[in-house]
Amino acid sequence: MKIAILGVGNIGGTLGKKWADAGHQVVFGTRDANSRKAQALRQALPNAKIDTVANALSDAEVVVIATPHATVADLVKQNAVSLAGKTVIDTTNNFGALVVNNLATIQAAIPTAQVFRAFNSLGWELFANPQIDGQTIDHFYCGPDNDRRPALDKLIAEIGLHPVWVGTNDVINIVDALGSLWVTLIFQCGYPRTIALKLVQR
Numbered sequence: 525m526k527i528a529i530l531g532v533g534n535i536g537g538t539l540g541k542k543w544a545d546a547g548h549q550v551v552f553g554t555r556d557a558n559s560r561k562a563q564a565l566r567q568a569l570p571n572a573k574i575d576t577v578a579n580a581l582s583d584a585e586v587v588v589i590a591t592p593h594a595t596v597a598d599l600v601k602q603n604a605v606s607l608a609g610k611t612v613i614d615t616t617n618n619f620g621a622l623v624v625n626n627l628a629t630i631q632a633a634i635p636t637a638q639v640f641r642a643f644n645s646l647g648w649e650l651f652a653n654p655q656i657d658g659q660t661i662d663h664f665y666c667g668p669d670n671d672r673r674p675a676l677d678k679l680i681a682e683i684g685l686h687p688v689w690v691g692t693n694d695v696i697n698i699v700d701a702l703g704s705l706w707v708t709l710i711f712q713c714g715y716p717r718t719i720a721l722k723l724v725q726r
């Protein structure tokens with residue numbers, strides 16, 4: 525698939541490296557191709573295509589938003605035309621706020637986009653190394669139950685995670701709560717950033 529990743533930091537760089545290794549055409553969109561983070565990404569992934577946000581989006585089928593939460597309103601407004609109809613993955617978090625995600629902001633700017641909420645509820649280190657004691661980490665996500673969903677399952681699996689679809693975006697607060705739980709366990713209960721929840725069944 526043609527994947528545009530907006531943001532070349534921890535989340536964007538980690539996901540992009542994995543998908544490039546899996547054979548996808550990955551282009552990173554950044555505001556500054558010479559930023560410290562862009563340079564670090566080029567060192568880690570010498571063949572990385574790093575371009576402007578507009579150029580990265582032009583040909584993409586899937587768009588991953590991996591920039592700070594507060595940047596998303598402007599990003600989607602400025603690029604609404606090229607984002608129309610695309611699969612958009614919102615990874616952004618505004619922990620502590622009433623609404624942690626950017627779903628409403630994205631949908632208001634791009635009503636035709638198919639928005640998924642994924643890669644928000646675990647730390648980037650777990651996306652880089654998704655096995656714990658030989659077990660594959662589960663990744664809980666939500667989004668439309670349509671023909672885009674199998675592609676999301678595949679993209680999550682290519683990161684090395686086990687995808688668990690929780691429902692449409694009607695349950696986005698549940699997916700966000702898993703992120704809040706992860707953060708609370710780490711920052712208030714002293715667990716390391718390498719913890720994850722596992723769905724078990726008999």
Ligand SMILES: NC(=O)c1ccc[n+]([C@@H]2O[C@H](COP(=O)([O-])OP(=O)(O)OC[C@H]3O[C@@H](n4cnc5c(N)ncnc54)[C@H](OP(=O)(O)O)[C@@H]3O)[C@@H](O)[C@H]2O)c1
Pocket residue numbers: 530531532533534535536554555556559560561562589590591592593595599615616617618643644645646647648649
């Ligand atoms: N870190 C985690 O473990 C984690 C886990 C789940 C979700 N998230 C969410 O994922 C998103 C990215 O987190 P991160 O840890 O990858 O952050 P990061 O390492 O700080 O990277 C952020 C990226 O966003 C870019 N950026 C900042 N302001 C921008 C703007 N106005 N327009 C365009 N690009 C801009 C930065 O560009 P420059 O290179 O120019 O600075 C950088 O490439 C956040 O919303 C965060 O809440 C993070």
